[in-house]
Amino acid sequence: MSQQEIIYLDNNATTRVDDRVLEEMLPYFTDLYANSTSSHIAGLTINEAVEKVAWQTANLINAEPDEITFTSGATEAINLAVKGLAYQERKHIVTVVTEHKAVLENCHFMKSIGFDVTYLPTASDGLLDLELLEKTITDKTLVFIMMFSNNETGVIQNINAISALLKSKNVLFLCDATQAVGKISVDVKKYGIDLLTLSAHKFHGPKGVGALYLSAKAKTKLIPQIIGGGQQRKLRSGTLNVPGIVGLGKACEIAVNQLEENQNRVKLLRDKLEIGLLQFEGSFVNGDIQNRIYNTSNICFPSVNSEQLIMALGNISVSNGASCSAVTSEPSHVLKAMGLSDEQALSSIRFSLSKYTTSDEIDYVVDRVLELCVKLRS
The missing domain is CATH 3.40.640.10 (Type I PLP-dependent aspartate aminotransferase-like (Major domain))
Structure with missing residues (x-):
């Protein structure tokens, strides 16, 4: 990759x-x-x-x-x-x-x-x-x-x-x-x-x-x-x-013909992504981890500015809010409503996968995000 x-x-x-x-x-x-x-x-x-x-x-x-x-x-x-x-x-x-x-x-x-x-x-x-x-x-x-x-x-x-x-x-x-x-x-x-x-x-x-x-x-x-x-x-x-x-x-x-197939495969990739990214000290998933759709993970990386991380990731496309304002200096109204502080909301990244996401891509993303989070925190 x-x-x-x-x-x-x-x-x-x-x-x-x-x-x-x-x-x-x-x-x-x-x-x-x-x-x-x-x-x-x-x-x-x-x-x-x-x-x-x-x-x-x-x-x-x-x-x-x-x-x-x-x-x-x-x-x-x-x-x-x-x-x-x-x-x-x-x-x-x-x-x-x-x-x-x-x-x-x-x-x-x-x-x-x-x-x-x-x-x-x-x-x-x-x-x-x-x-x-x-x-x-x-x-x-x-x-x-x-x-x-x-x-x-x-x-x-x-x-x-x-x-x-x-x-x-x-x-x-x-x-x-x-x-x-x-x-x-x-x-x-x-x-x-x-x-x-x-x-x-x-x-x-x-x-x-x-x-x-x-x-x-x-x-x-x-x-x-x-x-x-x-x-x-x-x-x-x-x-x-x-x-x-x-x-x-x-x-x-x-979609009708692929619902179950996509759900089973993408969920495994989403879980793999989370297991890797949650190795970062203090990181946590935003929202209920049981009652959620299988392709989405919103993770807070404390003391890491999400805008800086998104820009540093370069070829990896992720977001820190809704699609209509993917890079914004304002904290997410959703995360704020759930009780996160401004700093926590501005340190959160949404990863959303699709049926085209591959296991190799997940491996690369985990390594790259962890590397950059360490740099940006320090």
Whole structure:
């Protein structure tokens, strides 16, 4: 392994497009370029391809094809899901302080137009206190918003228990499953999820395409945010990004067939990485080590500045926060909410692996990180 070869361990930010996905997309840039809403034969052919992707996407999360609305990604899906609920009688939203900025900023907006928003804390392991959630819900609560798997720590919440509580209170459940879909089994029916967001580029699909799942109950409450031609059952107007949508569908198809294989192999590599890196004196894993997704490890290296470490690593791609601010002088709001000091948060690195990560790469990363941590600490 040379210092010229890129080793990419920032897969929670984005992933390499699978070759099979790219191959599936290419004809839709050239020969199959008609508008999917056109009524001629060429357009109808493209519409059939889009309908196939709705089925592929629904199949990945155990939904129905007509419950899928394609978007430009998870951020747009979150905007549609949150702002689309603006005209409901209930005016109380509950979320968690460790959510992605796409959720938090939308909640700030909803507060500016008259909603009450409650931001719940987590314990030091990143898990939510269900008793606190139950006490927070009132007869004015419209929706609870929470990640399936945290983008920085990988912590997975008790989705079953949370959804059961929300159902008993007649509160909608909006789940940001961007870091979970395509990596682990996500079943909207089993988990009682009303609205779910996903993004193709998090599981080896293209950037610029994602989807919003809407249960029958949620669909009746949502108003569109992009209006115009009335595409997608009037929920999201605009000419569809057909190549991207086709890529999403192929990524979903591949993920369904590889979930268990990827989980078993990548988890072994993640564990190997942690065993090696935790040799550094005083280092520790941020977040619950049992309830987390298999590809993510967030490690604090005390007295080592994460920005300096990231720059020194050169050909090794890692991050010290969310993908939208991978190198920042501000401590992670997620780690701070979990009780870390500024110094600890600014000494933490997120390593996120993928199905393309190799054992040789892990060996190289462990040696290089340990070497640099010793230098930077001294």
